Amino acid sequence: MIQAFISAGDPWHSGFLGSFHNPERDELLEDNCIENLAHARLLVTQWSRRHNNTHTHSSLGYLSPRQYAEQWKQQHTANT
Secondary structure (H helix, E strand, O other), rough: OOOOOOOOOHHHHHHHHHHHHHHHHHHHHHHOOOHHHHHHHHHHHHHHHHHHOEEEHHEEEEEEEHHHHHHHHHHHOOOO
């Protein structure tokens, strides 16, 4: 049976998602006092931009996701 929804606190259902949600929870939710929905949206937007544009990931060769995507695109469009 494939589970379409992974309930909170069950990261063992998907190690990939768990490896993403743990830093998000630690860096975003536990480090901030969220005042309202607009504030939560602002914090998530700021965290996502940093995570995707400047935060390096060891699994991507210590590149940010944006840098990795740009590098991949250059390598694969040059060969076509």
